[in-house]
Amino acid sequence: MSTLGSFIWSIADQLRGPYRPNQYGNVILPLTILRRLDCILAPDRETVRDLAAKFDNPNRLKVEVKKATGRTFYNTSNYSFANLLKDADGLADNLNDYIDRFSPDVDVFEYFDFKKEIVALEKAELLREVVSSFAAIDLHPDRVSNSDMGDAFEYIIRKFNEAANETSGDHYTPRDAIKLLVDLLFAEEDAGLGEAGIVRTLYDPTAGTGGMLSLAQEHLLAQNPDARLSLFGQEYNPQSYAICKSDMLAKGNDPTNIAFGNTLTEPAFTNRQFDFCMSNPPYGVDWKQYAKTVKEEREQAGPFGRFAPGLPATSDGQMLFLLHLAHKMRDPQDGGGRVGIVMNGSPLFNGAAGSGPSEIRRHLLESDLVEAIVALPTNMFFNTGIATYIWILDNSKVDERKGKVQLIDGTSYWTKMRKSLGSKNREISDADRAKVLKLYDDFEDADPEHSKVLRNEDFGYWTITVERPLLDDEGEVVTDRKGKPKPDSKKRDTESVPFTYGLAPDDDDRSVRSDEGASRSEVIEAYFDAEVVPHVPDAWIDHAKTKVGYEIPFTRHFYKYVPPRPLAEIDADLEKQVAKILELLREVEA
Structure with a gap:
């Protein structure tokens, strides 16, 4: 390196x-x-x-x-x-x-x-x-x-x-990944960033050694040498903090803008919002030791606090950083803000309807904050080969992107490295990065095999509880005092009803669908009548238990069906293998 x-x-x-x-x-x-x-x-x-x-x-x-x-x-x-x-x-x-x-x-x-x-x-x-x-x-x-x-x-x-048998990925992010994130982060402001004397702020709550902040600054100055990007960051690892702050000092940035401490429990810059925010938070890190502080803050801050939408499981805190960054975006009335964050796949779909993660996704999507999600190639990071994704948030989307989310499959845009570095044996070259950025820029006219533009409602669903009657020993339905059948808990089931059930993918009428009112009831009843009743005619819905959920099934949208080989072809291969085995047996017997 x-x-x-x-x-x-x-x-x-x-x-x-x-x-x-x-x-x-x-x-x-x-x-x-x-x-x-x-x-x-x-x-x-x-x-x-x-x-x-x-x-x-x-x-x-x-x-x-x-x-x-x-x-x-x-x-x-x-x-x-x-x-x-x-x-x-x-x-x-x-x-x-x-x-x-x-x-x-x-x-x-x-x-x-x-x-x-x-x-x-x-x-x-x-x-x-x-x-x-x-x-x-x-x-x-x-x-x-x-x-x-x-x-x-x-x-x-x-x-x-x-040498210490630790994970270096906790301390820094590969520069090729940072470059793509920075390009996507600045993509919608390229024209504005070229203005003479422009001033912008950039914040990283998991600053590490400062690689993201440094590369973002280099990117902007390459476009506009007269621009000024004020860098802010916070880091809780003492060595990483020391390196990051030293790097800021060496480049003439204000060192007081780099704070030491845990962003989740001791956030710096509490009264500031930023033009740009970026982060590569730790994945799958337990936050039980901070849970009491985080929950107390959520209760005290009320509906406008950074953690108000919901809390993820204490086994993985990366969505806490996602919420934190969404909270730190500059207000749309002041010009708005953009966020770029790298996470693994679990924030896309973890948690059932009504759970903390689902409620976080619900908040982001119903507030129209999610602009794009880009799937990165595997084996991109030094300490893990798992799938990772860049989320881009924007609270002041351009008109053509309002109410929509662009999913970009960038998993095939990589170049093999001559020498592996830990788990990293792939990198995103300049040419690879240009291809991903073109997909982003082309938006709805992009290659459909690698880019999908969906409406926010496409990710929503209702989880309904389907009940069936309890039968006594003689096979009769058991009823309550009002004569209504009692449910059999052993036969209880749930179904997920998409907000867009019954609509064609390009049907503009989906915009009237919501989780309240007659529209919700009509969609759920239509689904129930078509998908459930034909199989269990005696079932009914317990509407009191209906919950709203959101998930982003990224892989499903880019799934490509590969038909199985014809049976004749499989049989022919098996016959060849049997023939080889028989020939080997004859040689042994001879």
């Missing part, structure tokens, strides 16, 4: 013995970041030191440094990689002084707990050797681009997590 990352990781060989392989990252990651920041600060080091001598107040000093250098962070220490090694006996103290004198925004080494590693390295008599190795690397942005630096970080993290 990264020649630079491989070279930096090779320095870890010096740690063998005192450090186990799963501990290498505790040293390599913070030193890589420190050296990167050191190279960035080098040209203006004397200027900053002079300013520090004049201004004691950190806030005033930050303003003056920004004026003089254009950067939002600084370091006032007399030490750097240029002179750290000159003091033979004071290296550890000098290195600590260097770290301590970064501006308050640079808290990344605290989250690495790096001072503990300095003590350990000195005790093992490795500190000078390791610092010398990093001092020999030039990581200035003029020599190593932000993109290459990001690749190096990803490589190091992957190696670190492989």
Whole structure:
């Protein structure tokens, strides 16, 4: 993935013995970041030191440094990689002084707990050797681009997590997947994003190492160098947070926009909404430990809270992030917002009618927030080969997309990698990405084998409870005091009635269907009379138990029937195999 990352990781060989392989990252990651920041600060080091001598107040000093250098962070220490090694006996103290004198925004080494590693390295008599190795690397942005630096970080993290037997996918998302997500996220605003001096905000509540934020910024600046994209993010993994914030610092972004903490229980930026939101939340992660806090927030916030529509099972929290992002979109009156989120297949269909997941889908679809869902190729991620999907939400759809959802089957648009990286042996090339984007742009005129445009109502259904009478020992129907037959719980069954039952796929009359009033009753009765009564004439519907459900059966819409082979062809193959077996038996007997 990264020649630079491989070279930096090779320095870890010096740690063998005192450090186990799963501990290498505790040293390599913070030193890589420190050296990167050191190279960035080098040209203006004397200027900053002079300013520090004049201004004691950190806030005033930050303003003056920004004026003089254009950067939002600084370091006032007399030490750097240029002179750290000159003091033979004071290296550890000098290195600590260097770290301590970064501006308050640079808290990344605290989250690495790096001072503990300095003590350990000195005790093992490795500190000078390791610092010398990093001092020999030039990581200035003029020599190593932000993109290459990001690749190096990803490589190091992957190696670190492989050694620790962890899942690197918890920390970052492959760049080819991010590029597709970003292109889809910005697709409807390409024209507007080209305006001179445009300002937009982008938010990632599961920022990881900042790959999504960085690539989104690169995408926008490539289109419009004069544009400004303010980046915001939150991350709960200390190392990932430290890397993400360092990356933002190195690129001149406001480091205070990157928050540490759990988005589900301690959300940052509570009073802000954003133009664009994106995320690759963890899949299948248990949130039982947060359940009490999440449920309390839901009760206190009421119908306008972020979790008001419903809660998923505590065994999988990814739909909580989906709700969170839907809540963070800029209000349509202020220009609206768009969301891009990567999830596995379960949010499409998990949960029966009336369940938390179904109610979440109901909220998103009835609010007309779901614009498109794209199926990605399998084996796209480093730690899993399962099917994944990009959801695009928009609360201010263009007219042609209102009331509709586009499903795009992008599973065949991939290129085999020359070398696998964990579970990832496929990537989305530029050509593959262009094909998916063309399907999106063509919308209803797209290739029907790979793109379907459906109405929101197509995903809704009613679950009805079908009862049958209880019979006594003599075969007579048992009735209650009012003479009505009692239901037999053993024969109780349920049926799913699509909102669009009885309508042709292109019938515009479906728009009058709803889950209330006569329309609902008529559809359910028509279904019951046609699909149930002919088989069980004595059945009836318990209308009090009818529930509304929503699911998105993605695979069903792209299912292709493959007829079985003719019997004659199968028989011929069997006869060939029997003949081979008989011939082998004859050879054995001979």
